[in-house]
Amino acid sequence: MTAKIAILGASGYTGAELVRIIASHPGMEVAALAADRKAGMAMRDVFPHLAHLDLPTLVTIDEIDFSAIDLCFCALPHVTSQQVIPGLPADLKVVDLSADFRLRDPAAYEKWYGQPHQAVELQKEAVYGLTEFYREEIRGARFVAGTGCNAATGLFSLVPLFRAGLIDPDSVILDMKVGVSGAGRSLKENLLHAELSEGWMPYAAGGKHRHLGEFDQEFSLAAGREVRVQFTPTLLPANRGILSAAYVQGDAAALHAALVEAYQDEPFLHVLPMGQVPSTRSIRGSNMVHLGVAAERAKGRATVFAALDNLTKGSSGQAVQNANLMLGLEETEGLMMAPLFP
Template sequence: MEKIKVGVLGASGYTGADLVRLALRHPAIDLTVLTANSHAGKPMRDVFKHFSHVDLPDLISIDDADWSSVDAVFCGLPHGTTQAIAQQIFRNDPKVKIVDMSADFRLRDPDVYKEWYGLDHVATEIQPEAVYGLTEHYRDEIAGARLIACPGCYPTAVLLSLLPLATAGLIDTTDIVIDAKSGVSGAGRGLKENTLFCEAGEGLSPYAVGKHRHMAEIEQEIGKASGRQDLRVNFTPHLIPMSRGELTTSYVRLEGGSTAADLKETLLTAYASDPFVTILDGETLPQTQMVRGSNYVATNVIPDRIPGRAIVISTLDNLVKGSAGQALQNFNLAFGLDETLGLEQLPLFP
């Protein structure tokens, strides 16, 4: 198989490292450039010990990277740092495809981006070329895209479980309450007091209540599906003391006489041919243990004891399907490869 030369921006972060882990077993990828400004000049094995037995390029600074030498770039940088680099690559290296795992191109409206991230969008001329990288819902667009904006981890779990229901008009999209929980890796690798072991361990903590930035993505996509531009959802995330994993519980009001069984049948039909989305049997409840380390999503619909309502639960690995795995899935589509290539590993249990 002919190799595709790949660069990874931000290879020293959790999502960048998981992308490297997956790419190392991808038969079509040649990891050529790895950047990490704070660790520039170091071997990857010095930054992540689990790479001690593999041969990888040394980490370099972004300024030293030669993007003309690669066919694709995965961006795992913090928000606000990808736009200028993507714009530069667009201008100077038109053959290079960009798969962005940051938030910089997810929101179609630059004004909405500024509202939620507090920064001016500095690449508005290429924003219209960005395809929202929710693979199962934008597959055709992703296949022809040069710039793919991968969704956040929370939006991926929520949207995969709710978009088919909103599109079919089975739920009242003005009355959605989402309870979300994520492992500590979702906060990134940087040193933060609230993610220290003694602060995060043996406890459960809500955060960014009423103002989490992923709300904007959820509202953008469910609003588009239901034709409501001013949609608002109730979303509360929580930090749970485990390394990886994510679970979202969405409480929805049924529309048009639909039932929980109708919602489940709609999801089964919507994802019948999708390799990574599993709608569980009966009333089996999704658990993070079902998807750990994999690109799979497990979802189910449970009737609520309150008439006219249902509970939709979804779980994924925030670093794989919620980030690096979905990015690799989109890469496969963009290069005409089998969508599952390099992502066939089953969940790790226990």
């Protein structure tokens, strides 16, 4: 049986990435596509790279017959999801790609997003969508909240190390280089080519980035105590990809061995040989994550590296991975595409 899929917010980058993945997925079929300003348009006119596909016309959410839908991806803007999802059928399986349901504590949500949560009861139901760490909960879930792309990169790097007690929780520094598509498709002055190209720009510095809420939540859970890491992302003039460097206090060989053990059976997470470092070129357009560990010259110091594609494993690919579990399909189905190179 092929699952009928609806995508809300299909005119954004993550919506287009979902369509790209599902187009070759043997167990899913795109049955409905919703957009707001672009309702009534053909998907080929919004995204010409999808012109070869036979896709439904974009409609408003109200026009979708959800009784014919098995699972819905919500690739809607922040705040919009918590307004829309409570109005969907109560038995509909949903994977949300926004930030609205990632934080379990309503007070933490209000702290990081500046307003009270509008769907607290639904927030309690959401399962955090970091597949490799919440696989069984996701398998039985109706509603899954996808992680932030920066958050996923840092969590893959460090959660096994916090769990094993191999790093000092009070001295972790996360430095990430981030591709511009992570900011979404809406028009922003700082993302114009003339203002972005030929330069790098740190943003949300000084502990202001909202993904710190996810780091606080998941790192503290893994460590069994409060963890507050230092985190600075830097915007690069590149379309896709995140490269993270986590500067930690711990034995490099032990850290590498712990990551190898944690991920040895994971189809999408690959730990490089000791001393090798990943590149965003090697994972572009794929659901793969490459990790590496390097010993620093100061004794007891190491750097843990991770690279993933923010639109695929960081968002839409991970969403499909979660949906596979929710629908009783093979977790890897539709996701084993090789990275694009060069």
